[in-house]
Amino acid sequence: MGSGSVLVWETLGTAILVLLGAGVVANTVLKDSLGNGGGWLLVNMGWGFAVFAGASLAAPSGAHLNPAVTLGLAVAGKVGWGLVPAYLAGQFVGAFLGAVLAWLAYKAQFDAHDEPANTRGIFCTAPTVPNVGWNLVTEVIGTFVLVIWILLSPGAKAAEDGVPQFGNSALGYAAVAFLVIGIGNSLGGPTGYAINPARDLGPRIAYAVLPIRGKADADWGYSWIPVAGPLTGGVLAALLYLALPV
Template sequence: MSLGIVFLSEVFGTAMLTLLGCGVVANVALKGTKGNNGGFLMVTWGWGIAVFSGVYVAAMSGAHLNPAVTFGLLLNRKTEYAPGVPVDVASTLTYFGGELLGAFLGAVVMWLAYKQHFDASDTEPASQLAVFSTGPAIRSVPWNLITEIVGTFVLVFVILTFGGTPSGLGPLAVALLVVGIGVSLGGPTGYAINPARDLGPRIAHALLPMKGKGSSDWSYSWIPVVGPLVGGGLAGLVAAVVPIIATAAA
């Protein structure tokens, strides 16, 4: 498989992820929508369905949709990211680039769908940013970072342990895993668990012309990037060791 196909697959898959994922947040957070005040459970299920859809769209490339997943596979010492896609510097950067661009584009399309609600005079800047990116319930750098590390570790470790890749595990299983992480571990930070999912839409928020737009909160932006990468990397390392321990114990 060419890296061009991998790139486009990840772009379209991750765009679908953020279009639907950020879309459900917009439906809940923005005033005047049909789903306004639908609650956090609605958001978690919406993100689960967003992952389900994105995995199908990007199945050809293994449907990483997430640099933390790609990084976890890299540290897990996999030889291929997907059938016919060797693990090397070029393919790793291709996945990262496709995931970030797709996340940005999906957020832009979501904004177009909800533009009238973003333009409403009573839409608060904090609500606008919350549609695009995550933020902490209690701001604390070390604890917010730990939350993102733990949540992403669970995501990538389960994927690596039971499926090898998201497409191998199955779209529905990954979707339910994301819902589970959201309802269990999403309270403190909004569970980015994906650097592209947070950074791409945050860049879109910074660039798009929105009335009454506030800060994009760049001082926090590194946490949902570094935390998931650390969590995904740790999951890749631990998942590589588990079979060795099991074999030794047997």
């Protein structure tokens, strides 16, 4: 698959991922939404199904939808480095577009919301206890689990074109959705489990530029952690994969 096709499919898949993911958070946060107060489990389930929807649509490109996955597969020798820029461009552009679409879908609820400063969490993550070192560790660990599963789950493999082929063909991309829900339930509490630089940075930029009444700042001081942590976790997973007798 050429770079142009990768760019198109990754943009589409990541846009759907973030549209549905940011959408479920908006549904629980905005007071005039039917899902208001739905809680953490609803958010995790929504993000899991968002992964399933986005990945299923982006299957022709391998549905990375995540720079940490792309980097991990490249380090592990499962995708050519020449395609990496197209993957990354599609992921970040798609994440921005998906965030804008989520805002449009909830525009009336954003306008009516009586605590506009708390809307940043609809778009991007933040720690419950700010601590640079430990927040970074949390993101590294969560992403490590995701990428090592992609590389090592029973019967799974990533072909040379970068397309993951999962051992449980009956589940397909639903298996990844279950994993994301599990990571969120188990490891998402400290930082909101970005585990994906595009999923956090693209919507954070969208939040910074969208005309949301009374919004908070984009918290750029924290923004590097959901980028550096997942990329580090993806590389560490790839290095472990290369070191194991697989």
